[in-house]
Every structure is written in structure tokens, then in C-alpha cells.
Amino acid sequence: MTLLRTVFSRRTLAYASGGTLVGVGAGYWYLNSGPAYSSSTKETRRPPPPWTPPSRVDMMKSLKASGTSGQEFDLLVVGGGATGAGVAVDAASRGLRVALVERDDFSAGTSSKSTKLVHGGVRYLQKAIFELDYEQYKLVREALHERRIFLQTAPYLSAMLPIMLPIYKYWQVPYYWSGCKLYDILAGKENMESSYVMSKGKALETFPMLKSDGLVGAVVYYDGQHNDSRMNMALILTAVKHGATVLNYCEVTDLLKDSASNLNGARIRDNMTGEEFNVLAKGIINATGPFSDALLTLDNPAHKPIVQPSSGIHITLPNYYSPRKMGLLDPATSDGRVIFFLPWQGNTIAGTTDSPAAVEREPRAQEEDIRWVLDEVRRYLAPDIKVRRGDVLSAWSGLRPLVRNPAAASTEGLVRNHMIHVSESGLLTIAGGKWTTYRAMAQETVDKAVKVFGLGARAKTGCVTDTLRLVGSDGWSRNMFIGLIQRYGLETDVAKHLSDNYGDRAWTVCDLAEPRNDSWPLHGIRLNPSYPYIEAEVRYAVRHEYALTPIDVLARRTRLSFLNAHAALEALPRVADIMAVELHWSRAERARQITRAVEFLASMGLAPGTALLPPQGIRARVGHAVWAAARGIGLAAAAPPALAYSRARFDGAELAALKSAFARGAREIPGPAGPPEVRLVKPALRSVLREVPGYENISQKEYDYVLEEAGFKTRADLDFDEFLEICGTVKEVSFTPAPTRHERRVIPVEKSGGGV
Numbered sequence: 001m002t003l004l005r006t007v008f009s010r011r012t013l014a015y016a017s018g019g020t021l022v023g024v025g026a027g028y029w030y031l032n033s034g035p036a037y038s039s040s041t042k043e044t045r046r047p048p049p050p051w052t053p054p055s056r057v058d059m060m061k062s063l064k065a066s067g068t069s070g071q072e073f074d075l076l077v078v079g080g081g082a083t084g085a086g087v088a089v090d091a092a093s094r095g096l097r098v099a100l101v102e103r104d105d106f107s108a109g110t111s112s113k114s115t116k117l118v119h120g121g122v123r124y125l126q127k128a129i130f131e132l133d134y135e136q137y138k139l140v141r142e143a144l145h146e147r148r149i150f151l152q153t154a155p156y157l158s159a160m161l162p163i164m165l166p167i168y169k170y171w172q173v174p175y176y177w178s179g180c181k182l183y184d185i186l187a188g189k190e191n192m193e194s195s196y197v198m199s200k201g202k203a204l205e206t207f208p209m210l211k212s213d214g215l216v217g218a219v220v221y222y223d224g225q226h227n228d229s230r231m232n233m234a235l236i237l238t239a240v241k242h243g244a245t246v247l248n249y250c251e252v253t254d255l256l257k258d259s260a261s262n263l264n265g266a267r268i269r270d271n272m273t274g275e276e277f278n279v280l281a282k283g284i285i286n287a288t289g290p291f292s293d294a295l296l297t298l299d300n301p302a303h304k305p306i307v308q309p310s311s312g313i314h315i316t317l318p319n320y321y322s323p324r325k326m327g328l329l330d331p332a333t334s335d336g337r338v339i340f341f342l343p344w345q346g347n348t349i350a351g352t353t354d355s356p357a358a359v360e361r362e363p364r365a366q367e368e369d370i371r372w373v374l375d376e377v378r379r380y381l382a383p384d385i386k387v388r389r390g391d392v393l394s395a396w397s398g399l400r401p402l403v404r405n406p407a408a409a410s411t412e413g414l415v416r417n418h419m420i421h422v423s424e425s426g427l428l429t430i431a432g433g434k435w436t437t438y439r440a441m442a443q444e445t446v447d448k449a450v451k452v453f454g455l456g457a458r459a460k461t462g463c464v465t466d467t468l469r470l471v472g473s474d475g476w477s478r479n480m481f482i483g484l485i486q487r488y489g490l491e492t493d494v495a496k497h498l499s500d501n502y503g504d505r506a507w508t509v510c511d512l513a514e515p516r517n518d519s520w521p522l523h524g525i526r527l528n529p530s531y532p533y534i535e536a537e538v539r540y541a542v543r544h545e546y547a548l549t550p551i552d553v554l555a556r557r558t559r560l561s562f563l564n565a566h567a568a569l570e571a572l573p574r575v576a577d578i579m580a581v582e583l584h585w586s587r588a589e590r591a592r593q594i595t596r597a598v599e600f601l602a603s604m605g606l607a608p609g610t611a612l613l614p615p616q617g618i619r620a621r622v623g624h625a626v627w628a629a630a631r632g633i634g635l636a637a638a639a640p641p642a643l644a645y646s647r648a649r650f651d652g653a654e655l656a657a658l659k660s661a662f663a664r665g666a667r668e669i670p671g672p673a674g675p676p677e678v679r680l681v682k683p684a685l686r687s688v689l690r691e692v693p694g695y696e697n698i699s700q701k702e703y704d705y706v707l708e709e710a711g712f713k714t715r716a717d718l719d720f721d722e723f724l725e726i727c728g729t730v731k732e733v734s735f736t737p738a739p740t741r742h743e744r745r746v747i748p749v750e751k752s753g754g755g756v
């Protein structure tokens with residue numbers, strides 16, 4: 001009785017109802033505090049008001065006019081990657097007169113070759129905790145803050161992505177879980193979704209490709225992901241919308257100084273025509289990333305180098321390698337580097353960063369590095385998934401500019417993140433950092449420039465970029481693609497791709513789409529049947545996004561060459577055809593562009609000897625130029641067309657040779673199922689292979705690699721089908737010897753300016 005009275009006393013009931021109210025309130029808040037996707041500010045079911053950026057010819061006129069008095073720019077930004085484009089947006093949106101020049105295409109440097117993460121960096125946090133490194137901690141906090149702004153300034157180009165850390169030891173569960181929780185807490189109210197632990201069963205259900213042996217569970221945390229070169233383009237167009245003059249393929253070849261030895265301009269070469277001219281500006285900003293030292297040398301030949309580049313490579317694998325909406329991070333690879341494995345634009349990218357490298361204008365992913373990534377991928381995928389060199393659809397390498405402050409007294413001082421330096425003559429260099437923090441870096445840079453170059457009176461406002469939405473964002477919503485389908489009769493994946501990569505500019509792309517002669521879809525001719533890129537994007541890229549070469553279109557306006565270099569090679573004839581009409585190319589110019597593009601695509605991880613189907617039908621005219629260029633650099637096999645691009649296909653003569661070689665080497669032994677079978681014992685395999693014409697020169701290293709890749713390393717004997725599979729892998733794998741494995745010096749995480 002007393003107990004009942006206590007339970008139902010007014011005080012207990014008051015506590016209980018108060019607690020329930022708080023609980024309900026907290027639950028309501030939690031359920032409604034999900035990802036803060038900003039809603040669009042404009043009508044999203046109709047095209048936004050039309051806008052065509054000024055043409056390259058107009059931009060060129062404006063650039064050259066700066067030489068006449070009163071027309072000089074406030075700022076000349078050198079470099080059109082994330083850093084330069086971010087600075088141009090910031091300065092132009094403050095009302096300054098800005099010019100930006102890029103010697104190649106916008107984002108042709110590191111900014112199109114990143115891991116595509118918008119992140120604070122879980123690994124840096126680990127470092128901050130274990131080494132009680134306050135600077136590292138501040139970096140993570142800043143990046144987490146910028147992550148939120150990044151995802152809102154161009155919401156159509158970025159999204160959040162859950163990333164799984166697979167766990168193979170019980171003690172790692174609390175370790176990884178608490179690390180990820182701390183990451184959430186640091187992001188505070190700007191967090192995306194809370195991290196959580198997954199049981200082994202759930203982890204395998206979500207990521208069925210994962211190796212189950214020894215798996216104890218997983219921790220999942222959230223970061224952002226974006227489309228780097230399209231983000232770069234959105235920045236460039238936003239700068240243009242705010243009045244900036246921007247030119248790709250314009251290189252700074254010299255710096256100009258006044259009588260007091262202060263910089264007042266630059267000598268520019270138009271790399272499309274070779275023409276040279278001067279551009280005058282009150283201040284010059286060196287945003288040339290890994291190439292910062294070259295410009296600093298033009299300013300002062302005796303300057304101390306500031307950049308120590310570090311390279312990172314990525315490969316693209318088919319989409320069946322990862323779930324569509326879950327990435328994976330392996331923080332402890334065989335040589336201590338981190339590896340990411342992420343779904344991206346419908347395929348899977350895998351890669352790592354941080355190998356010391358030399359500054360190169362066009363770094364390439366080396367065969368040795370591609371194989372290293374494949375080896376690491378094999379370590380955590382289920383053994384029934386045979387990871388093959390032939391599955392590599394594309395590969396690329398990017399250079400990260402780690403920077404050293406030249407003002408630092410000692411040889412120490414690779415700065416933690418980015419660095420701003422002003423030389424005696426007034427060259428303002430901004431280098432380092434990462435994609436995620438481009439906006440904060442730009443703000444700091446322009447603040448400094450306003451002070452150093454006395455531009456206070458010229459700026460109409462302070463920095464506004466934390467709320468400035470980039471071109472394409474205003475009229476975009478997640479459902480905008482439905483409006484595109486209803487208006488233009490597009491396939492759903494095409495409409496979704498256009499909406500997610502162009503935002504509200506997708507309406508303009510669709511206006512350029514030619515009607516098809518089908519009952520459905522009505523518009524949208526694909527550049528390649530397996531990818532949602534359409535021909536209208538080529539026209540749009542030329543007319544609205546300053547694309548001047550097929551590489552600009554295939555690599556940076558669309559991402560086809562990053563997703564599948566071979567598919568890009570096949571799309572090249574059509575892209576060249578459309579561009580030739582748009583840009584009035586002569587036959588010779590078209591051929592030159594094709595040759596250059598084929599060379600570029602060959603550098604994107606296509607295995608040497610990759611054969612290209614000879615062009616047929618109406619595309620044959622231009623297609624033959626691609627075919628010829630590809631053969632010229634040893635890409636298209638000189639074999640008959642019947643052999644074209646397939647690991648599994650052999651021509652009749654080759655098959656007969658393989659059969660008789662197998663028959664000579666094989667003998668009857670008990671098969672796996674019991675009764676005797678004709679099988680080839682493994683020790684005999686190498687000598688049998690050597691008897692087959694074309695297979696004579698396989699080195700031991702290549703032979704071992706093939707056995708590993710084909711999954712037969714531990715097998716004692718093989719039947720004919722398995723023998724054929726090995727021969728197929730031999731054909732597929734490059735036999736140009738991979739460079740000898742150099743000693744890897746792992747760059748410590750605190751010195752990695754960004755990335756993974």
C-alpha cells in the first residue's frame with residue numbers, strides 16, 4: 001500500500017511526466033535534426049531566367065584592355081584550380097575587379113584528381129588525440145565547419161556519404177567507435193548524421209563484398225562527397241557572374257614590375273594561339289598549387305622553394321565493387337597509408353595519397369601503384385571476388401602541394417595546412433590546404449590582399465561567401481529531375497545525372513539536346529550507352545563553360561575519362577565531331593585534338609595493348625582518326641578486329657595452340673570431384689605457357705602476379721577452363737615491367753595538407 005502510494009504520489013507523477021516531456025522533446029528534436037539540406041530559394045519546376053556567360057573572345061578583350069590606363073584589375077589570380085577559383089569568387093563578390101588566368105583548363109591540376117571527399121579528416125583527429133596536437137585539432141574543427149558550408153553552397157554537387165570502418169579485432173570496436181563519436185561531437189550542430197556501430201551480420205548485409213573471415217563488426221561515420229571538377233566549374237561561373245574575367249589556356253610567362261620593383265602585372269601567353277600580351281593589376285595572387293615555386297622564381301630567382309609535392313593515386317572499378325551508398329576506409333594498409341574505397345558517380349573509386357613525388361605537369365598513375373591499390377582492395381574483399389587488373393576502368397594521379405613557410409627560420413616548418421606568403425615585391429602566394437577548406441583559404445587570402453594592396457576603398461563589402469550560393473544552386477531541388485523528365489522526355493538516369501551535376505543549369509543543357517527519333521526517350525543522345533552523359537553536354541560545355549578541347553569535355557565537364565577511360569576513347573569521335581562544328585575546326589585541327597586526347601586517355605590507366613574496336617558506320621570518318629592515333633601510340637592492338645577488347649576471347653589459332661599446349665603438359669590425376677580428370681599440375685604451368693606463341697617471355701614476376709590476380713596462387717592443379725582463365729589474365733595484364741618498387745617514405749599525417 002505504502003509502495004503504491006509512493007509510486008503514485010504527486011511528486012513521482014510530476015517527475016515522470018516531466019521526464020516523458022523532455023524525452024519526447026528530445027526525440028522530436030533528434031528526428032527533425034537530420035541532415036540540414038538547404039531548401040531551394042526559387043521555383044524549381046521551371047527553368048531559371050536564362051544566363052549566358054560572356055564568351056572567351058569578350059573575356060580576352062577585357063583582359064587585354066587592362067593594359068590601357070584606368071582599366072587595370074584590382075587583382076590578377078594565377079591558377080584556376082580550387083584555390084584560385086575560390087579566391088576569384090571571394091574577391092569578385094566583394095566588388096573587386098578580378099581577372100583569373102589558368103594555363104591549362106580549369107581544374108586540370110590537382111583539383112580534378114582528388115578523393116572527392118568533403119571532410120574534417122578522421123585520421124587527423126586520431127593524430128590530434130594521440131599526440132595531443134592542438135593545431136591538428138583546430139584544423140579538424142575548421143574543416144568540419146567548412147564541410148557544412150561546402151555542402152550548402154552548391155547542394156546539387158555534393159552529398160553526405162556514410163563510410164564504414166570494418167573491424168577485425170574486438171578491442172578496435174570501442175577504439176573506432178569513440179574516435180568517430182568524438183568526430184561527431186567536434187562537428188557539433190553542424191554534424192551530418194551520428195556515427196554508429198554495426199554487427200558483423202549487418203555489416204555484411206550492407207557491404208556484401210566485404211571479407212567475412214575474422215570480421216567482428218564495423219563502425220560507420222558520415223562525411224561529404226562531391227564532384228570536384230564540376231565544383232571548380234561552378235566556382236568559375238560564379239566568379240564570372242560577379243563580374244570576374246576568367247580565361248583558361250592563358251599562362252603567366254613573366255611578372256612585370258614598376259620602377260620601385262613592385263609587381264604591377266604579368267606577361268600572358270594565350271596557349272591556344274601563342275599570342276602574348278601584358279595584363280596590369282594592383283595585386284597578383286599566386287594560386288598555382290604544386291607549381292607555386294615556378295611563379296615565385298619568376299618573381300625572385302633566388303627564392304627558397306616552398307613546395308614539397310606528395311602524390312596520390314586513384315583507380316576506378318566497376319560499380320559492383322561497392323554498395324551504391326556506402327564507402328569504406330581502411331586506416332591501416334600494409335605500408336601504413338590510408339585507403340579509401342568509395343562509390344562515386346555510379347562506379348567505385350579506390351585510392352590513397354601521400355607518396356613523395358617530383359613536380360610534374362601531367363603526373364601519371366604508375367603501373368606499380370595501380371597494382372598496390374588492387375592488392376590492398378583484395379585484402380578486404382571476399383575471396384570469391386577476383387580483383388583483376390582488367391577491372392581497372394581508369395586511373396589517375398594528383399599532386400598535393402605540401403608547403404614550407406619561407407619565412408620560417410629553421411628547416412622545419414612544413415606548415416600544417418595552407419600558407420599565405422607575401423614576397424618583397426608583393427607577390428601574394430596561397431598554397432596548400434585542401435578542397436574542403438578552399439572557401440576559408442580564399443577569405444583569408446582576399447582579406448590579406450585588401451590590406452597589402454590597399455584595396456579597402458575598392459571593396460563594396462566584406463566576405464560574403466559563407467552564404468553565397470554557387471551558380472546552379474538557386475533553382476535546384478532534389479526533385480528537379482522529375483520536371484526535366486516531364487518537360488524534355490529524358491531517361492530517368494540521364495535527368496538525375498543532369499540535375500545532380502548542373503543544378504538549375506540542367507534546363508539550359510536540355511534546351512541544347514537534339515530530339516531523338518524514338519517514342520521514348522524524346523531527347524538525350526548518349527555519348528556512351530553505359531553512362532548518362534549526353535551529346536548536349538558537349539555543346540553546353542563549349543558555349544557556356546569554356547571547353548576548348550575534347551579532354552576538357554571528357555575529363556572535367558563530364559567525368560567520363562575518370563569513370564572509364566575506354567568508354568571515353570569510344571566517345572571521343574562523337575565529341576570531336578560536335579566540337580569541330582561548334583569551334584569551326586579545320587580537318588587538321590580536329591586530327592590534332594584527337595591525337596592529343598588519345599594520348600591523354602592512354603595515360604589514364606588503360607593497360608598497354610588495350611585494343612579499341614575499329615570504328616564503324618556513320619562515325620567511321622572521325623573514328624578512324626582515333627583508331628589511327630591509338631595505334632600510333634600502341635594502344636589499339638595490331639590484331640584483327642575479332643580479337644577486340646575482351647579478356648576472355650581468343651582467336652581460333654590461339655585457342656588451338658593453347659589446347660595442344662595444355663594436352664601436352666596435362667595428365668590424368670584424381671580431380672576435385674573424385675574421378676580422374678585431365679589436369680595440369682601447377683609446377684608444369686610455366687613451361688607449358690612458354691610453349692604458346694606470344695607467351696614465351698613472361699617473367700617470373702609477371703607470372704606470380706597473374707597467378708595471384710587470377711586467384712590460383714594456392715592451387716595444386718588446373719583444368720582446361722582454369723588454364724584458359726590464366727591465359728586470359730596474361731593477355732589482360734600489362735607485361736611492360738612495372739617500375740621497381742621504390743622505398744616508400746610515408747608522409748606523416750600532420751604534414752598532409754588535405755585529402756585522405
Ligand SMILES: Cc1cc2nc3c(=O)[nH]c(=O)nc-3n(C[C@H](O)[C@H](O)[C@H](O)COP(=O)(O)OP(=O)(O)OC[C@H]3O[C@@H](n4cnc5c(N)ncnc54)[C@H](O)[C@@H]3O)c2cc1C
Nearest residue numbers: 079081082083103109110111115117252289312435436755
Ligand atoms: C590525391 C589527392 C587526393 C585529395 N583528396 C582530397 C579530398 O578528398 N578532400 C579534400 O578536401 N582535399 C583533397 N585533396 C587536396 C585538394 O585536392 C587540393 O588541396 C586542391 O585541389 C589544390 O588546389 P589548387 O588550386 O591549390 O591546385 P591545383 O588544382 O593544382 O591548381 C593550380 C593550377 O595552377 C595552374 N598554373 C600553374 N602555373 C601557372 C601559370 N604560370 N599560369 C597560369 N596557371 C598556372 C595549373 O595549371 C593548375 O591548374 C587531395 C589531394 C590529392 C593530391
